[in-house]
Amino acid sequence: MSITSDRSGAAAVKEVAVISGKGGTGKTTVVAGFASLAACSGPVVLADCDVDAPDLHLLLHPEIGEAHDFRASRNAFIDRDKCTGCGLCETHCRFDAIAGAVVDPLSCEGCGVCYWVCPERAITMGEQLSGRWYVSETRYGPMVHARLEPGEENSGRLVTLVRRRARELAGERDAGVLITDGPPGIGCPVISTVTGADLALVVTEPTLSGMHDLGRVLGVCRHFGVAALVCINRHDLYPEAADAIDRECLAQGIPVIGRIPYDAGVTEAIVRGVPVVEYGDTEVSRAIAGLWDEVLARL
Amino acid sequence: MASGKGGTGKTTVAANLALAASVRLPVQFLDCDVEEPNAHLLLKPVIAERESVEIPVPRVDEARCTHCGSCADVCPQHAIAVFPNRVLVLAQLCHGCGACRLLCPQGAISEVGRPVGEVGVGNAEGVARPRAGGAERGNAGGLPDRIPPGGEEGGMPAGLAFAQGRLKVGEALAPPVVRAVRKKADRRRLVIVDVAPGTSCPVVEALKGADFCLLVTEPTPFGLHDLELMVEVLEKLGLPAAVVINRAVVGDAGVPAFCRRRRLPILMEIAQDRRIAESYARGIPLVQADPEWTDRFLVLLRRIQEVAPASVSRWERERCRSRATGVGPPR
Helix, strand or coil: CCCCCCCCCHHHHHHEECCCCCCCCHHHHHHHHHHHHHCCCCCCEEEEECCCCCCCCCCCCCCEEEEEEEECCCEEEEEEEEEEEHHHHHCCCCCCCCCCCCEEECCCCCCCCHHHCCCCCCEEEECCCCCEEEEECCEEEEEEEEECCCCCCHHHHHHHHHHHHHHHHHHHHCCCCEEEEECCCCCHHHHHHHCCCEEEEEEECCCHHHHHHHHHHHHHHCCCCCEEEEEECCCCHCHEEEEHHHHHHHHHHEEEEEECCCCCCHHHHCCCCCCCHHCCCCCCHHHHHHHHHHHHHCC | EEECCCCCCCCHHHHHHHHHHHCCCCCEEECCCCCCCCHHHHHCCEEEEEEEEEEEEECCCCCCCCCCCHHHHCCCCCCCCEECEEEECCCCCCCCCCCHHHCCCCCCEEEEEEEEEEEEECCCCCHCCCCCCCCCCCCCCCCCCCCCCCCCCCCCEEEEEEEEECCCCCCCCHHHHHHHCCCCCCCEEEEEEECCCCHHHHHHHHHHCCCCEEEEEEECCCHHHHHHHHHHHHHHHCCCCCEEEECCCCCHHCCCCHHHHHCCCEEEEECCCHHHHHHHCCCCCHHHHHHHHHHHCCCCCCCCHHHHHHHHHHHHHHHHHHHHCCCCCCC
């Protein structure tokens, strides 16, 4: 199920994934800005790959066209009438999901080990609704997004599904660019967001945490062979750290393509549900426009 | 400490609360944001030991294998491929469930540990007690008698123990590393757990075993939306919660209204203040930058104790039990 084995139209689209490592650096704000700018020059497709806590819809206001179930996991159920309390299931469960012959559905990974070991055949595996995914229209173009059920696993698989549909749509609509809003962290949903993308733009912040997390997320990009770019949001909060990020990225051969200043007006734009580039001609808007030009030039 | 949304200030609140509380009680900080752990940047712990976290992945003895394919059929992650005369294990896909080993009719599968991360254990005494004699600040906020300052009973002094999980870069699976950190919980102490952003399995793993959840949010549409998602997770877990609003601004209606509707007490509001952001940026805990913050976080601790009496008395029971029997902390 390769993200890149697709029809000819989908293969032509260029994909930029916006990630961060540290949460809250401004990914969604930047992606909304990019969507607004990109739509001025041609068809664009958007994807919200932060399936745990999707927020892009709060700025792009999609109208849902299709909704689909995402069924990726199973949960074990123990039939208490057949159970003899032998405890073999609990002993063999690697995920601490069984206690006192009761399965904790949030911990259960659906591996089926308990089903196989139960001498009374008292356990059945039932399919779960793990989430929902949607194909919607926004003012800027089609958007594919999803919502994983709270506590679920398989976020990576849902992300892969969202991206694949987004690439198909790009082919159908002849879109040159796919912009994806990624999740924070470095684990499976992030890996599923960046693998096979043409570019990963890391939005970072000039804080000790931001720098620490930047190093790790750049490590993920390197590990999976994805070209990375960096931009520094709220750069004036700690200019020495911003400069340190510049130096470190230079040393690693990673381009720092721009900086965005700290501005309370960004929050106002979010509160009004408007991409910041449409909220006024501010330094922030101009900085995001500059970033988009740089991204386009490198895609 | 959880949030749903990243960047709301979980680590800031968790670390400062831990530092303030550790002057009076034995506290333990567990950094369960194993993908991007940050608390060490504020708490500057000295790590005394590190352990590798490993997932048991199958190793096939080709001499005993008959290539029947049972392992491949049963694997929930499709991590095994069986060819006419070879078995290929895709170790990066394996979650370590052990089904293949259990079901191999020839007993040809053993397990070997694959490192996916590490847990570091130590203490943050250096930042917690920068001056000799500790900080006797007077009874700021009036801590109730049922949590007396440590050192007077049971022999466990006040102070700040620390453990951190760190997922290896390039690895996908956070939950096993989170589980490994959680196993370090010392229930004789007040355990403060820093949880990753998001709402999926790494977050749930970090919350398991907790008595109470403090939700750190920000008064923006993103903060509110993700807070709503987190509350759904907590309801599934049956975990009581309260809220801290960070970067609070006058005139926000969304978050307070939501909290009222869902009966979530708001225990603290930290005003939007660029100086707080700058202090955080430089890795300086607020309680260090300005001693008034210690009082404010002790008040937060008292308020948590007021709204979560069940969790507090359970903590008390564990402490009393381990003191009476001389046995170490329960699992």
